[in-house]
Structure formats: structure tokens, C-alpha cells
Amino acid sequence: MPAYQSWGRYPPASHDLVVPIRWRHELPDLAALPSPMLAYGLGRSYGDSCLNRNGTLLVTDALDRVIAFDEKTGVLRCEAGASLAELQARLIPRGYFLPVIPGTKFVTVGGAVANDIHGKNHHLRGTFGCHVLRFELVRSDGTVLECSPDDNEELFRATIGGLGLTGLITWVELRAVRVASPFIDHETIRYHTLDDFFALSEDSDEGYEYTVAWVDTTARGHDTGRGLFMRGNHADPAHHKLPPIPKAKERSFPIDAPSWFLNKYTVKAFNALYYRKRFPPHIHEVVYQDPFFHPLDSVLHWNRMYGKRGFLQYQCVVPVGDGGAAIREILERIAASGLSSFLAVLKMFGDVESPGMLSFPQPGVTLALDFRFEAQRTLRLLDTLDDVTRGAGGRIYPAKDARMSPQSFDAYYPNWRAFAEFIDPKFSSSFWRRVTEGLQS
Amino acid sequence: MKKVMIIGATSAIAIEAAKVFASEGASLFLVARHPDKLRAVADDLRSRMAKVDTLVGDVNDFHEHEGAIAEADRSMGGIEGVLIAHGTLSDQQKCQEDVDEMLGEFSTNCLSFLSYLTHLGNYFEKRGAGCIAVITSVAGDRGRGSNYVYGAAKAAVTTFLGGLRNRLHKCGVSVVTIKPGFVDTPMTAAYEKGPLFASAESVGKGVYRAMIGGKNVVYLPWFWRGIMCGIRSMPEAVFKRMSL
Numbered sequence: 047m048p049a050y051q052s053w054g055r056y057p058p059a060s061h062d063l064v065v066p067i068r069w070r071h072e073l074p075d076l077a078a079l080p081s082p083m084l085a086y087g088l089g090r091s092y093g094d095s096c097l098n099r100n101g102t103l104l105v106t107d108a109l110d111r112v113i114a115f116d117e118k119t120g121v122l123r124c125e126a127g128a129s130l131a132e133l134q135a136r137l138i139p140r141g142y143f144l145p146v147i148p149g150t151k152f153v154t155v156g157g158a159v160a161n162d163i164h165g166k167n168h169h170l171r172g173t174f175g176c177h178v179l180r181f182e183l184v185r186s187d188g189t190v191l192e193c194s195p196d197d198n199e200e201l202f203r204a205t206i207g208g209l210g211l212t213g214l215i216t217w218v219e220l221r222a223v224r225v226a227s228p229f230i231d232h233e234t235i236r237y238h239t240l241d242d243f244f245a246l247s248e249d250s251d252e253g254y255e256y257t258v259a260w261v262d263t264t265a266r267g268h269d270t271g272r273g274l275f276m277r278g279n280h281a282d283p284a285h286h287k288l289p290p291i292p293k294a295k296e297r298s299f300p301i302d303a304p305s306w307f308l309n310k311y312t313v314k315a316f317n318a319l320y321y322r323k324r325f326p327p328h329i330h331e332v333v334y335q336d337p338f339f340h341p342l343d344s345v346l347h348w349n350r351m352y353g354k355r356g357f358l359q360y361q362c363v364v365p366v367g368d369g370g371a372a373i374r375e376i377l378e379r380i381a382a383s384g385l386s387s388f389l390a391v392l393k394m395f396g397d398v399e400s401p402g403m404l405s406f407p408q409p410g411v412t413l414a415l416d417f418r419f420e421a422q423r424t425l426r427l428l429d430t431l432d433d434v435t436r437g438a439g440g441r442i443y444p445a446k447d448a449r450m451s452p453q454s455f456d457a458y459y460p461n462w463r464a465f466a467e468f469i470d471p472k473f474s475s476s477f478w479r480r481v482t483e484g485l486q487s
Numbered sequence: 488m489k490k491v492m493i494i495g496a497t498s499a500i501a502i503e504a505a506k507v508f509a510s511e512g513a514s515l516f517l518v519a520r521h522p523d524k525l526r527a528v529a530d531d532l533r534s535r536m537a538k539v540d541t542l543v544g545d546v547n548d549f550h551e552h553e554g555a556i557a558e559a560d561r562s563m564g565g566i567e568g569v570l571i572a573h574g575t576l577s578d579q580q581k582c583q584e585d586v587d588e589m590l591g592e593f594s595t596n597c598l599s600f601l602s603y604l605t606h607l608g609n610y611f612e613k614r615g616a617g618c619i620a621v622i623t624s625v626a627g628d629r630g631r632g633s634n635y636v637y638g639a640a641k642a643a644v645t646t647f648l649g650g651l652r653n654r655l656h657k658c659g660v661s662v663v664t665i666k667p668g669f670v671d672t673p674m675t676a677a678y679e680k681g682p683l684f685a686s687a688e689s690v691g692k693g694v695y696r697a698m699i700g701g702k703n704v705v706y707l708p709w710f711w712r713g714i715m716c717g718i719r720s721m722p723e724a725v726f727k728r729m730s731l
Contacts, residue, residue: 068673071523108499111531125527136534 050103053349054092055356056419056448059099059476068108070125070216076104076186082474083186085210087127087154091161092359092416093448094476095209101474104214106156112136113217120222121179126156126215131343138291138335142222143280145177147339149391156215161445162207162405164395166256166339172398173407174220175206181218186472195401204468207402209444211478213470225280229288230256230338232278236327240271240370240377244411247394250277256338259392262317263415266381270374273392281332292334302350309418313386342389352418358448360428361414363395363407364440372438373411376431380415383427387415403465406443414446425449444477455481463487488618488699490563492516492556494546494603495573497524499672500622503691504570504698509537516559516566517541519573546573546599553606560610568618568698569607571600576674582636589636597640601647608651611660619655620663620698621648625706627666628715631731652703661701665694668711 050061065074076083084098086105106127113123120142124133130144131151137143147165148158157163162175171177180194183205191213193202205212237243243259250257254277261273281288342348349357364372373392380387391414395407417424432454435442441458442450455462466487469478491508493501496517505515509532517532519525522543529539540562544551559566574596582589600621611617626634627641645664652662669675669684685708693707706712721729 066673066676069524069527071521071527111527112534113527113530115534139536 050086050089050097050105052093052096052448053090054359054416054419054446054448055349055352055354056358057094057097057476058356059094059097061098061103062100063102064105065102066105066108067127067214070109070182073184073214073216074104075188076184076214076472077188079186079472081186081472083472084475085126085156085160085214087157088129088152090150090153090157092357092446093444094480095161095444095447095478096157097476098474099476106154106214109216110154115140120224121219122222123217123219124155125217126159126181127154129154130158134335137222138228141224143225143228143335145171145221145223146174147335148174149340150343151336151340152343155218155220156210159206159215159218160208160210162400162402162407163445164407166258166393168398168407169251169257169394169396170255170398172396173207173400173402173405175400175402175405176398177220178206178401179219179221181205182216183213184216185213186470201468203401203403204465206400207405208465208468209404209475209477211469211473211475213473226282227280227286227288228291228335229281229286229332230278230335231281231286231330231332232256232276232338233328233330235275235277236273237275238272239268240374243271243273243275243392244366244370244394246275246277247411250275251394251396253279255279257393261377261390261392261413263377263380263387263390264314264317266378270377270381271392273390278338286332288332289334292336302354303352313388316388317386352416355419357416357418358424358428359414359416359443359446360431361406361412361443361446362431362435362440363410363412363443364435364438365408365410366394368438370411372434372440373413375434376413379430379434380427385417385420385424385427387417390415403461403468404444404459406441406445408441410440414443444481447477447481450481452481452483452485456485488568489513490516490565490567492518492559492563492566492569494518494555494569494571496541497521497528498572498574498622499674499687500667500670500691500694501570501572502528503688504572504694505532505537505691506535507692507695509535509539512536514538514563515540516562518544518555518559520545546603547594549599549602552599552603556603556606556610565614566610566617569620570694570698571603571619571621572694573599574622574674577634577637577640579634579636592636593640596637597643600644604644604647604651608655612655612658614660615658616660618661618663618698618701619651620665620694622665622667622694623648625666625668625711625715629718629726633731661703663697663702664704665697665707666705666711666715667707668714670707 083102086103109125109127111125115122148163158174162173164173183191191198257277259273259275265272397409436457497519515537525541529541532539577592623645624641626638627645648664667690670690671684672687690707697705
């Protein structure tokens, strides 16, 4: 398999030209490079939004330096290829934290802006883009623009959540937040029904910085939506005796697993065990931030678990005005299909508005799932989930998509035509060509 | 090792070694040719808790070497370790066609090292402690048709270091010869990356360990010692027929 795939490794792609970018003062002449081009950071997007089949990739992972950090204000400026892991390593010893932390820390800050990522505190803090103060955008015609809510405001809003299509982001300035400690005082509560999940969310969203639930996708009928609800806050050293910051341990999933490794039986067994045995009904403990936010990061290359054919993610958000009927329908369709998801995450989004034009989060409940790629079987199931999501006025997350139809995209993001005005004429991606194919622009 | 001077500080291997020194809270004095790149590297290292001072200089300005060492000494209050990491991967074809090109490459990859090492040898001999680490290359272990100008320059530096190590051993100064194999850096950007390629990060960490450990000759990664032993032991009658 060629280098520069997406994290789900589906669809596979090859690129005609790969241009590493190492210095922000020594950028390649974009006007002279063949179109279409796209920035590629650490390749943690799941589907094809980080791919540019038969095109040019501008690889930014070496453009990873911190430019300045103001310890008084928490304002951090860094190059676009810096990983959130690297930023956290600088912020934590100084008493700061990134305002929004996704499920993996191995994403670049440029990718965090381009996908306007969210985390377990969306209900209070909104998306990553809400905390971006300014960034530099280099267009293929050679213009270099500083974008902020005050300067080049439209490009600022188009680039946040703009899937890398508006040009090359070279640096980003954001505001970090002061925290009581990098430890999380958290509870895990076993709950039995979807209504329990909504009740727990309602109770917790005000008093807890971080909330999320793991959901058992194999459960059916009355058990639909059962799972483990997790909520937490930064532990206050005045109330807890905190241990020193632990050293990171890294393990790696060594090889591609055979394609049967995660099948319906192993997943069902895992889900049942995780739900019943892993935890007592209610636990309360203080843990370091890393295992709380990034349990999967401790196993590098965990995507190999799904074998060479890769896997598909599906993350939707649907409004909850219907009392959760849509999300229940989605969970029931998954359980009935027999294609269970190894990891399924449920969370209530809040109503903090992002500046991003094409941002994914909207108020409602979001569900993230992953499925081993089993050709038509998996694709058909996800199409039926789209029917529900569309019907409910929801949408799905481009960073995790490899298969939605142009019609679905058009329904989910009706303002994409307005966004398209800001796309750099020499930039494109496999995702963008796929979801706009055949649509009237 | 808390006071480290790095020459060629914007090279990928030097940056990675510097990150490890920075994480230990070291003072660093960085010398490099491009002011913008040098500033970018220095700012990043500062965010990693290092105290950093910089000097813009071209290694081919030999007369500036002594002054650079004096400034590093002043800035950090003495130098405990030095890493020389600059270099260019010579265009062998151009060097064969153009004597000036060949001499220029030899100046950058050999003479500038010998000039710095002459001053540093005297500095550390007087000090009676410290570490001089230099990045040469496995290419210096045997001349090959495809890059013998680069290889010869590195071979001369390697031999010079052997002698310097012998001379400075008695006064407690370690001299570390570092021979990386293929490293994935801007220098090798044009090459197809095979399984023998190591990351700059792993090689940079190896450089740090070699300096701290006061090693003599280090191959990075380690398996190059075996590969080069095999290559050196090939009879010239066979070797000259090979296309390498």
C-alpha cells in the first residue's frame, strides 16, 4: 500500500506528486505545482477528505514548530503541522491545556482547523475553531493572507471547517486555557436505556467540562442505547492528592490483522464484556488526562486491527426535538444489520456556534461508529443510516466520511455553494470531487 | 550535558538531538546559515524549556570559527558539548565535471569541519573536559563511484576525529564520530525510501545518547556497523566491478 493513506485506509489512493514542506519561510511555489493540490498532515482523517487521488499532496508534518507562547495570556502560535500531542506537551507543564481535545492527539493543528474538530466539552466550549484567533493562509496565486475575525473574515470562516480547500494554512494562533491540573476527576456510570443517556446528559452538561458515552451497538429492543456514561472535570489539587505526571508509554499494533479479526462475534463479545464486566455500575476516580482523552493513542497503528481492507467511520449529529427517535432508529438499524461497531460513542453537542461555514457540529446528539469494510454490505447499511439522518435534519462529519452520496452532502450542507466561492482554484480533494460530482454548482 | 553548541543547527538530525537536550533543560548555542530557519528552530526549542542563543554564520567563512566558539563560551558560561552537524549531499556528477564545484563541496563537508575541530580541540584541551561529537557518514567508510567526493570528505573528517580522540583522551575529552546510514531528511528528499531508512528523530536521539555516553564511533542505526564491515571487507578486485 503506498504511503499517505487516510486512517481508515478506505478508499486506498495514490498520489502523483508528494511535496514535503519543512520551512514556512521557504514554501514551494504553489503556482508552479501541478493541480489539484491538498495539504496532508498526519493523515488521521478517516475517509478521503485528506486524500487527493492522482493529485499533489503538500505534506506538512515537518512544519511542526511552536513560534511563540505567551504564558500570561495563553496565546499560542505554532506552525500548521504541529501535532496536538506536541502542543499539549508544552502547555501542560505551564498549567495550560488545549481548549478542545479530540479523541486522538495525533492530529495537526492545521487539520484541527480544517475539520473544525470537537471534543468531549463541545457542550460548553464549542469547536476548535471557536478558539482560533488567527492563521496564515497561502493561496496558490502567491497571496499570503492573515485571517482572523477582523481581517479577511470571510476566508477565516471558510477555512475553519473548510477541509483544506481554501489554500495552505502555514501557522495558527489560538488561545489555550488555564486548568487546575492535567488530571481528570471523572465518573463512569452504567446506564440502561437511551432515555437514561439523555437524562444523564441533561444533568451533567452544566457541571461537567467533559461528557461522553460509550454505547453498546449490539444491544436491541429495550436495551437499545445502553452504555457507559463518562463525565469529568479537571481535578483540583486543593481537593485531590495528585501523582506526578506519568511518562508516556507507547505500544504499536504490530501487523495488519487478518480480515476476520474483528467480526460480529468478537465485537459482540467485546461489547458485552465491556458493558457488564469492565466496570461496576458507578466508579469515581482521578486519572491523568491522556488515558481519559486518548485511550486508543496508547496503541499506535490501531487501525491495523481492521486488516488491510480498512474500515469505515460514520458520525452523524441529529436534533433531539423528536425525543431521540432518530438516534434510536439508527441504533436499531445497526443492531438489526448484524454489522456491529467495535467502538461507538454518543455525546450531546451544545449550541455554541462555530465561526466555520462548513462546520459539522450543530445542536443535537452525535453518534460515532466504526465498521470493518465489508464492501456492499457495509455501504448499504450506511446508506440506510443516511436516510434516517437526512430525514431528521441531521448531517454527517466529512472528516470521517468515505462514502456519502452527493445528494446527501447537498442535503447536509446546503451552504456548500456559498463556501465553494472561497475554494482555492488549484486546491481540491478526493472527498470534494466525490461529494460534489454531478451537483449544480 | 547542559551547555551545548550546535553547528549546522537547522539540519534535521541536529534539530532532533537539540529537542532532547532542550527537554533536559539545557542551554543551547545554535549556529546556522539561514536566519529565518535558525529563528524558527530556536523559537521552537525555547518553547521546550531550553535557553537558546543563536549566531548566523556560514561554515565556509573559516575565519569566523574561533569567534563563534568564543561567543558560545560567553553566552552559556562555558561549553560542555559540541555537535557539528552541517553538510550538503554533493552532486557527484557536477563534482566530476567541475573542479570548483568539487572543491566547494570539499570545503563544506571537510575543511570547515577540520577548521572548527582545530579550534575546538584546543578549547577543550585547555578545559580538560567535554565532548565533541561530529556527524560524518557511512559513505566515508569506502569510496563508491556514485558519491566518492562526499565520501572522501567524510573519510577525511573521520580520520581527523580518530587522531583528535587519541590526542584528547588523556585530558578527559571525548570525541564522538557519528556515522548515520540513510536518514529520511531534506538531504535525501529525492531518494526513494527503502527499509534501511531511519527517521531523523531516532537518529537524533541516538546522537544524544552517544554524546551523553561518551562513545567513540557510533553507527546509526546500529546495523550499519555490520553492513559497512561487509562492504569494507570486499576485495577491491571485486568491488571495482560493482555498480554502487
